[in-house]
Amino acid sequence: MNLPVLFGANVDPVWAEGDRPLRHAVQADRNGLDLVTVQDHPYQQAFHDTWTLMAFLAARTERVVFVPTVANLPLRPPAMLAKAAASFDVLSGGRLQLGLGAGAFWEAIEAMGGQRRDKKEAVDALGEAVDVIRAMWSGQRSVRTGGVHYRVAGVHPGPTPSPSLGIWLGAYGPRMLAITGAKADGWLPSLTYLGLDRLGEAVARIDEAAVRAGRDPGAIRKVYNLNGLITPNSAGDFQGPVEQWVEQMTALVRDRGMNGFVYWPNEDHERQLGVFAHEVVPAVRQAL
Template sequence: MRFGLFIPQGWRFDLVDVAPADQWATMLSLVHRAENQAAGEAVPGGEFAWESAWVYDHFHTTPEPSTEATHEAWSLMAAFAAATQRIRLGQMCTCMAYREPTYLAKVASTIDTISGGRLEMGIGAGWYEHEWRAYGYGFPTAGERLRALDEGVQIMSSMWRTGSSGTFEGKRYQVDGALCYPQPLQQLPVGDGGAEVPSIPLWIAGGGERKTLRIAAQHAQYTNFDGSPEGFTHKSGVLEAHCKDVGRDFGEITRSTNYNVVIGENDAEVAERLDWIEAHLRKSVPGKADREITNWRGGLLVGTPEQIVERLQGMGSRGLEYAITYFQEAAYDTSGLELFEKQVIPELQ
């Protein structure tokens, strides 16, 4: 199994106790830590624990907007690209309609060259209504947002592969000859012959069964959806059916999911960390803390290293190949990260 790590950027009230002037240094230190952190002794050769570092593409905090900082995703992508050497970089996930696809393709391609070919392109239809309206995007229907995702992915893919959008006359986007130089440094196979062309891996996020997973079957190298055992199995079956329908090899798509992690050496340490998260949320989002706390306490990856390994092994048997993890306390305390790196990841790589 492969592992990614969410870097706290403020969106989930995870930098509130860091002074604004120190927040960039905190984020950068965690990216550097992830890039250089070897896995435990159980891994032959001491491979690195983390393959990738991730941020969210949001402008306001969740579960409610506030004046706490939320650092912008693509600005962070460029900064991380220039400040790192090895770790891959992604967003889970970019909202298609927040930026025109021609512009986004150009930004992503530029950052791919800055990074030396380490960018992942997480993309989705978007959902945070308050944020949409606050920034002047309105809030289109789900069908319109999904149309933007479908058409936008086609435009970006064309620009990366050929250097130009060509002429595209869609219902949502109409473009003609938008250029994309530099092209991405990464090369991906296309077509039955598997010839490689410049491109960036597409992670199409969301579990919508009629539209989103069909778009993924047509265009994605990765998907990202429900991480519960039953939900993951069901969504995988829907994706496989769409792949058969569009003539795509289901095995070409890597399935991923996101997990909140609460880990301790024993039950007492797990309970202590959960209590800290509860106190943190009651201070940060008192009006909506109950639901958030319930979600945390009921998470699949809450437990000792042995329990978490067993649950991830079970998910692996269902086809999960990539887990992207989030630690609420990472900006203040990396002991949970270290425990996960030393006693969970080596058992699954």
Template sequence: MSVQEVVFGFGAHSGIDDGPELLRMVQQADRDGLDHFSLSDHPYIGERLDAYATIGFLLGRTQRIAGFANVTNLPTRPAPLLARTVTSLSALSGGRVVLGMGAGGLWDRISDMGVDRLSPGAAVDAFEEAIVLIKRLSGGGPPVTFQGLHYQVHEIEPSPVAAPPVWTGSVGRKSLAATGRVADGWIPGHAADWLSERYRTSRPVIDEAAAAAGRDPREIRTVFNFPGRITDRPLPATRDTDGRWIGGSVDQWVEELTDAVLEHGASGFTLFSADHGTQSSASLGRWAGEIAPAVREATAKENG
């Protein structure tokens, strides 16, 4: 089975007081060869750094690693302006940006920001429109006129810079189908992994919608948010009684992730700590220096 190049990253908190430590960890990950870092986007929380301002700052202090919001709070970031943001970041960083996209989840807080509340169905319609519009406002070409239900632009010049890859946090069936039609990757919600019921029932929806739209479903990545502990010694069980991954030794991680790629189609992993927070510097070093290279080597052999 041919597999995509596997990407490895880590997720981090972005509190106001976390800035210096966050910069240090992202720079460490950059030196150690990780592919991406991700920040959450909750603009209604005053103690958080703004996701996109922070991503821009961190990209300016690194050389190779890509950054993305996991996932962008779309209702508070109108698509035409978001297109300008991500293409500008891409131009300034040499393409080191991924556009993580969500339809919006915490609508009580989102509406507190002065944004009109949308029904779940309307929010997904706006989400799909936004992805289409952002791609049309990227990569050059003639001025764009777009008349959607939620977004309208008239004769707007697209950026000459290509749109970054779009990875979504789709959960519901309608949103999953939109991912299949217009996105480039999928991040399963609630840190669900390849052995979960959520993955088994959700990924086929993406694949069917992609095929119906004339796309190759294999081109749509599955990138897992994956919390767990990296231990010095093997654990007697790497999953809990509910089947969720707990963690284990480096060898246990390598075996699990290699199987995820070769047998279940995984093409990326974003590491979080067991409590879904930022990993320690030591664990991040083992993730980048021991686990990721071993999985890359094992899966590259399969590609031959």
């Protein structure tokens, strides 16, 4: 299976700048982008609550799909997260994908009442959380599943979300990549944390895990978060003119199997997102 290539924009959940998140989400929606991603750092003083903000933005837009990048599992128990995501999906007409992460910034999580975990515990908990969320979305009358960190015992789930609602993992390490290939519907790496030199190896790990699990690697959504700037002169990867962006993104689709891109401008957000939507995206689509 070859998935269509999707394009999106990141919207920072800042509250001190008035309607900035709304302006950027509406801009993405009107410019024909497919996705809007929103960071989920509940302990960050400068940020709105991500789920509240996404619901607000969904009510003020028409077609764009929202993705938390990524939902903070240590502060959002998976059964409740599944309930919130299913409700969002039903109320918005299928305009959500559940980005999910194992957790980071553990001191801040602990300060907010969350449980600190080491790397192994965090990955184990994420794998269990995926199972709990799947069970909550199953449409069955009563479900039981889980393990050491998370479980549900005879819960009656609902509402049942649309088949389009998936789980996209923010994954980098070998075990996380294996879970992505075996259990997830999508993958959300960022250029900042996974450079072009290591992207191919990570994709191969996901695809190998998918094959071992009897899944089609081509059916896994692979979305690369690109921080950079569209500028007249080249200054490195995703720091250059439209033509350079088009060449690099097209190569990532053809050579690395990526099938989605979300732009995180380093500055000058509204103008940069406009150039991305009106010049870069159409040229990439034509090239492909």
